Amino acid sequence: MDEIDEIYEAVLDGDMRATPEYVQAALDAGVSASAILLEGMIAAMNEVGRLFEEDEYFVPEMLIAARAMKAGLSILRPFLVDAGIEPVGKVVLGTVQGDMHDIGKNLVGMMLEGAGFEIVDLGTDVAPAQFVEAVRNGVDILGLSALLTTTLSSMESTIKAIEEAGLRGAVKLMVGGAPVTDGYARKIGADGYAPDASQAATLAISLIA
Amino acid sequence: MEMTSKQRLLTALKGGVPDRLPVTTHHLQDYFRNTYMDGKTDIEVFDHLGMDAIHWTEPYRPDPSQGEYFDPLQEAPTNPSFSKRIVSDDWCITHEALPDSRYKTIRYTITTPKGNLTTVLQSNEYTTWVTEHLIKEKKDIDIVGEYVTAPKCNVEQVNQEAEAFGERGLVRGTICGFDISGQPGTWQDAAVLVGIEKLILATFDDPDWVHELLGILNGRKEVYIRSLKGAQYDVLELGGGDASTTVISPKLFRKFVAPYDARLIELVHEAGQRIAYHTCGGMMPILEDIAAMEPDAMETFTPPEMGGDARLAEAKQRIGDKVCMIGGFDQYHHFVNSSEEDTRAAVRRRFAEAGEGGGYILSPSDHFFDADANLLAAFADEARQCRYQ
Numbered sequence A: 001m002d003e004i005d006e007i008y009e010a011v012l013d014g015d016m017r018a019t020p021e022y023v024q025a026a027l028d029a030g031v032s033a034s035a036i037l038l039e040g041m042i043a044a045m046n047e048v049g050r051l052f053e054e055d056e057y058f059v060p061e062m063l064i065a066a067r068a069m070k071a072g073l074s075i076l077r078p079f080l081v082d083a084g085i086e087p088v089g090k091v092v093l094g095t096v097q098g099d100m101h102d103i104g105k106n107l108v109g110m111m112l113e114g115a116g117f118e119i120v121d122l123g124t125d126v127a128p129a130q131f132v133e134a135v136r137n138g139v140d141i142l143g144l145s146a147l148l149t150t151t152l153s154s155m156e157s158t159i160k161a162i163e164e165a166g167l168r169g170a171v172k173l174m175v176g177g178a179p180v181t182d183g184y185a186r187k188i189g190a191d192g193y194a195p196d197a198s199q200a201a202t203l204a205i206s207l208i209a
Numbered sequence B: 001m002e003m004t005s006k007q008r009l010l011t012a013l014k015g016g017v018p019d020r021l022p023v024t025t026h027h028l029q030d031y032f033r034n035t036y037m038d039g040k041t042d043i044e045v046f047d048h049l050g051m052d053a054i055h056w057t058e059p060y061r062p063d064p065s066q067g068e069y070f071d072p073l074q075e076a077p078t079n080p081s082f083s084k085r086i087v088s089d090d091w092c093i094t095h096e097a098l099p100d101s102r103y104k105t106i107r108y109t110i111t112t113p114k115g116n117l118t119t120v121l122q123s124n125e126y127t128t129w130v131t132e133h134l135i136k137e138k139k140d141i142d143i144v145g146e147y148v149t150a151p152k153c154n155v156e157q158v159n160q161e162a163e164a165f166g167e168r169g170l171v172r173g174t175i176c177g178f179d180i181s182g183q184p185g186t187w188q189d190a191a192v193l194v195g196i197e198k199l200i201l202a203t204f205d206d207p208d209w210v211h212e213l214l215g216i217l218n219g220r221k222e223v224y225i226r227s228l229k230g231a232q233y234d235v236l237e238l239g240g241g242d243a244s245t246t247v248i249s250p251k252l253f254r255k256f257v258a259p260y261d262a263r264l265i266e267l268v269h270e271a272g273q274r275i276a277y278h279t280c281g282g283m284m285p286i287l288e289d290i291a292a293m294e295p296d297a298m299e300t301f302t303p304p305e306m307g308g309d310a311r312l313a314e315a316k317q318r319i320g321d322k323v324c325m326i327g328g329f330d331q332y333h334h335f336v337n338s339s340e341e342d343t344r345a346a347v348r349r350r351f352a353e354a355g356e357g358g359g360y361i362l363s364p365s366d367h368f369f370d371a372d373a374n375l376l377a378a379f380a381d382e383a384r385q386c387r388y389q
């Protein structure tokens, strides 16, 4: 196995200890930071997403793969900066006001990070004003998550608040969470909806294309 | 012959064929009763809508010989189906309100001879949730293991309530959850105490610690279950959505959920009681695993439109001869923003998918907060017309 394959396998297996070691070994062997990122880690996270969609991977496997990727990125990041490799875009994520469910949102963040985005996670129970503030600070995509039927309305009021602040044109809005549907996303004026984390990554890429 | 609600629900629970499709719901939320039902009590709501009723009750009793007593500092639970907590001199629970501009926020402190444990709960008009988990460090479980009290069932009170409820429906209880904010299933209880993501990661990083925690929680539930002998419950709830495949894998279910909850189900049967195993979330990859624990019923069969994965007809075929099935109805799309015809048609579809041969109780797949009273009435009425004879 070459260095890239080792990184790919370690991320796929969620091996948080081996991944940074292999990243270091690859850098030492002169493999480029961009190849490590694209062919090793991002490729592995794509495969994780595919396995998740096929019901072969579940949330736990996804969580540990993302954790392994993060551990690898902590070694790789300075080299990416040196090589001038920029994130493909900046995404702000949050679970809307009144809602504490965050597993889905976290997975979306991990898969987007795995697809090369910079992620700012505002956490759970995020008020519309906090989202507005984040958009004001400059962001390509805002991702809203809701798991309760009672908090779907917070999703709508967040989008309204962004419109009222005159910022709607400045950001792409994507929404998700178990009770959210494509139809609902359109009704409240979002730019996109994805049913799971791996499709969220594909959606995000299409939104900034 | 027309069955009483109790006969009908019990017949289905035992896998038999009732006179018609039994129709009920899971816990009625206070928000729903107050907003849409003029504050009616549970039984008034069931009667008003023409559903087969459930009476939830979980009265505890302390064991004074072990130094236990009812928590003198706890305000009486607003919901009469919840008991007051059982504490001791070595397991004291105090609480204080924390300032918060948005939610009612309360910090609970459990004081023991070897240190304190704290947790913070918030609530709004809909519900209550945990914002600070009780178990923060690995060693916290040693304190729990040494000092936690285990409630016992107040059998006499259950039986009085069961007598009074009579033929109106089922008397339902819950396998005791942890103090302050617990849940019936062993894994589910642990998830509330530790936080689900942290707990999942711990299964990879320190599985022995997770097993130790599950063992402690299991032991507490065992004591409760042994005290259930003679209680005239019709069914008790175990399980929880954190053990669904929306959240964990079949592999984790087999290692960290099934061994513990299967043991409890065995004890429940020894105590002459029945279990409904609750999985609000994905179930299809673990249907047979759940059935293999031998619960009497399985719920909630949440459909994909509500974040679950249930395909009811397939589930019926795979496990319908082993357990009673409860749930499967999409309350999100058929209790609001639907027409009566659509809601009625959805009832018919569920009956066609899971009704054959009995052993099926129609119910929304778990909680709902907002519901149109006319749609609920149509839901119940259509079910009453789904007849077996």
Ligand code: B12
Pocket (backbone or CB within 6 Å): A059, A098, A099, A100, A101, A102, A103, A104, A105, A107, A108, A142, A143, A144, A145, A146, A147, A148, A149, A150, A174, A175, A176, A177, A178, A193, A194, A195, A196, A197, A198, A200, B127, B128, B129, B196, B197, B241, B242, B244, B246, B247, B280, B281, B282, B300, B302, B306, B307, B308, B365, B366, B367, B368, B369
């Ligand atoms: C785990 C869980 C909890 C945990 C949450 C732990 C945590 N840290 O998140 C706890 C125990 C805290 C909890 C609490 C409650 N819960 Co809950 N919970 C669940 C459960 C079982 C699984 C949710 C989950 O994590 N799924 C796994 C993730 C991976 O899936 P996901 O969130 O759908 O995310 C995926 C996609 O939707 C998408 N996605 C998600 N977000 C986004 C965002 C974007 C931008 C995009 C593109 C995509 C996307 O990608 C994700 C990954 O593939 C569901 C059951 C269900 N059927 O969904 C109930 C459920 C959501 N809960 C429910 C309820 C009622 C509650 C409580 C009110 C109960 C209570 N009183 O305690 C509280 C509410 C607290 C609050 N204020 O939020 C109900 C909601 C019913 C309703 N009518 O709204 C459900 C449906 C259960 C049920 N059948 O009744 N819950």
